[in-house]
Amino acid sequence: MIPMVNPALRVLPEIILTLFGILVMLADAVMAKASSRKPLGWLAVLGALAALAASLWQNRLPAGDAFYGVVRTDAFSVFFHVLIAGIVLASLLIALDAVSDTTEGLGELFALILFGAVGMMFMTSAVELLLVFIALEISSISTYIMAGFRRKSAKGPESALKYFLLGSFATAFFLYGIALVFGATGTTRIPEIASAIAAGHTPAIIYIGLAMLIVGLGFKVSAAPFHVWTPDVYEGAPSPVVALMSTAPKAAAFAVLLRIVYGAFPLLHDHWTPILWWLAVLSMTIGNLGALRQRNVKRLLAYSSIAHAGYLLVAFAALSADGIAAASFYAVAYAIMNVGIFAVISHAGGYEDRLTLIDDYRGLAWRSPLLGGVMAFFLISLIGIPFTGGFFGKFYVFVAALHSGLIWLAIIGLVNSGIAAWYYLRVATAIYSRPSESSPVHSLPRPSLALLLALVITVSGTLILGIFPGGVLSSARAAAATYTSVSPVPSSSGTSAADTTAQH
């Protein structure tokens, strides 16, 4: 018997973040108009730390559902909760460093980051598609707003509007997918969908429904060909926001995708693995080739994030516990190094993007060996050189793929990661070139405590993942192992969904 757990404890990190979010908003309202809003940022940091601690603590809860089987806490949800809390923590620190006391709407920004995190966390623990949808909307709407936070710049509102319109379009696909799946199986609970399919409820519309869910999530993780919004939005959004939105919502969306394909549709893997195979190939190729011709660093990193979504999808297609673990591990490795590089970018470029083109970064390492070195370090990790998280992430992914016989996918991925070195090195070379007299890197602000903290977290995280990946890897494997329990064992239909997953 599973002991009774107070349902509130199963959503403790979400509750904490919500409370802190409200606290930040209230404090923002009562504070004197002219006073600095930075203390609110530290309050939010505190909230993120508390949520992180609560997420870690949830590891001690026995796995189980709450609120009528809508939310589930298990090794998988805890894994992604910790990741999201960590990203939010680092992003808040980055934001604290980049903004000035007079930046408009700071209190709202910090509150929105926390509220968005609530949505992302619910995405990873929800086992009911309607809650997934609501969580996805909470996360998306707060990111839409944050993307347009620089109201005075032309690109800010444009970026937000574009993100909002296209995002809503994609969400519609997701919602319609839920409706079709409900029509086919009579349920929107993920485990029950799996058992309905196992019981033989597979009308044609279920495939359409599944494909629509993949379209919606493909947009959120910016997998090609649903990636078109990414470069424009990253370019227009403030860098600290990009640090967050290029990692946390994506990690959450990947978690949802894992839950859906492995939790609800393991028996239909014949149908979804080829789709993910193609998404992986397209994302890697379009992402890397697209990045080759970029001159703007944030656009370049946008394409790079598309490519990384592709590497991650390679692990999905592997259709094995190793694949799930590799995907989860890669989500962590990618998030840490990407947040790290955006920490440097948002400090060097500032909230208002003083540096935009690769050429603007010329001489960064001359001006500040610390920032330049750290940026080069993250570029090295993005390339995938050993001793960094980026290397082991890719390594696991390709091992999992080859183990499942996906030889072509692994080769395409390796060739792609070779091409990727080219554009990352372009940035690295610029950083270490001698700056011109008029170069914008001469006016770098002093690194703040918040930035140093963010850099310590991300650099040490990337190094630990590269040198001692054991801890995170075993958590990822524990998360992957939950998929034998998520799938129910129907008594009538012979093979259980769990067995099917295990066989591959």
Added chain:
Amino acid sequence: MTDLHLWLIPLVPVAGFLVNGLFGRKFPKALVTTVAIIAAAVPMLQVADIALRFSSLAKPYIESHGTWIAAGALHANFAFQLDQLSMVMLCVVTGVGFLIHVYSIGYMAHEEGYWRFFAYMNLFLFFMLVLVLSANFLLMFVGWEGVGLASYLLIGFYYTRDSAANAGKKAFLYNRVGDVGFLLAMFLLIAHFGTLNFADVFAAIGANPSLHGGILTVIGLLLLLGACGKSAQIPLYVWLPDAMEGPTPVSALIHAATMVTAGVYMIARAHIIYDRSATALLAVAAIGTATAFFAATMGMMQTDIKRVLAYSTVSQLGYMFLGCGVAAYSAGIFHLVTHAFFKALLFLAAGSVIHALGGEQDMRVMGGLRRKIPVTFWTMTAAVFAISGFPPLCGFVSKDEILYQAFVSPTPAGKVLWAIGLFTAGLTSFYMFRLWYMTFFGESRAVAHEEEAAIHARHDTKLAIEAEHTHPVHESPKSMLVPMIILAILCVIAGAMGWPEGLGGNNWISHFLAPAVSGAHLQYEQARVAIATGAVHAAGENQSPAPAKNLEIILAVLSTLVALSGWYVAHLMYYKRRDLPARLTARFRAVYALIFNKYWVDEIYGALVIAPVLFIARWVLAALVDRGVIDGGGLLAGYTAQGFGSLAARIQSGNIRAYAGWLAACAALLLVAVYFGWTTHFGIH
């Protein structure tokens, strides 16, 4: 053996890197030097200590520091391994590494970023030691990538010239191509043997005598691709000549003595795989021989002293591959050792020449330096004679062993490989003596040089500036000369290590290496002996039956004659009749153009690989996927007006509609594909 604390060997250099890298900027020069030299000396002393206590090891000594990763199919330890092969590599890496560190004190004395240079050198040493000490493929790959990274830092980040940065990038990218092979080979090893530990993989292969060819051929060829990247073999050699943009000590240490030999080491390490695949082995031999030959031809035409040496390195690495490719791994490794001595010395001496001339690298404006820098001249002479294959110098012994092994190898192609190798030895002798004569003989051009130094300022800005201050041609400081003298002595005596039995020696090194690189291919060995004696029988049918010894003597005499003729031709062309080269080039214009332009390989790669990739990136993607959006600048940059009006205009421009249309089209395509079940028919799984 007692606890050897192998982990200390790489740890000390990385400590040096951290100290100099973090605080070196604020250190006085002497302190930077001390830290770096200690970080290079301690591993050397420890290796020397181990070497002295090293008697014989039947089994490799493995030192494990716990589990690194355990993930289902994959299990790897932080483990170091000491056997005869890694022992030899350790001696070369720490010994030559230390000497070059010392040399760098003098050579780099006036350079800015002195601390950075030494920090990177220590970092390189660390990764190289990890590479040779690792007990599994994964840790080896860590070192493998790490040396590439350190080399990239030393080529590209040291000088701020664009050409240096590009050369660094080029080296890195060509190595990435090789890495794809290495990684795929590792994945296949995991899939088929469930482990990456050398001991376990090789034991698994050994336990299965029926395992031949097939998967081992694939793994062998993929590893070979990796080796071709790192060791600059055809088709991935083009990065090495460009890498000469780095400072000369870097060329000596990384691009001659150690890093570029990692491919040879890897093949010797994985010899059990190659022993089971005649195809992969033949590929190693063929690539090595072809590279040796083509690189030698290109070396004959170069005018930059370091580039001559670069092509010569590529060519000599080809010989090592040839040795490994005829399963004479110990011969390959022995040539690796002697090459480390003579090629490091050649680079150091070249550096001394460049130093003396204030940064000049063009041999056409050198000449007559024999008397002006006598120590450099005599040490370089030792190296020139060694590489050209004059007995009893070390280069003769090791190269001859490779050629002999090729001749007697059971491969049908053995004789062909031997003949090409022998001819290439003549070319080697020719281009080395060409360098020797152009640099040290003839009339002194030192005066003329000072005017030209300004023209050639591209080489080394800092040194060129010095040259403008009309430094007289001067011998280098002691810190540079002493390492050169030590290496020169090694060039002369190191041949004794492997003096062939056929010539009265005992070929100590091949017996020493035997436990690590042979044993599994005893049958091959027997076939070789049979052929050696049989060949002599065939050759000497009309005379009395002669032992295998005579064959070895005949071949040695032959290759000495070839070396002599190379010298003679160079003497004729570059000493006696200096008008000959020009007349010959005029006569054979087409051949000259072909070789002078390095067979247009760079251009061909550019046209076949790089251009299409950029084309796709630029046009196809722009048209299909990214339409309406122009690169970072373009439309977006041109659009700087603010306010709602322009925002509306922007949306009117159709951008969002185009995006939404694209999304809808892709989604529709996917839905149609799913509805008709196309996705299940691709047979991907």
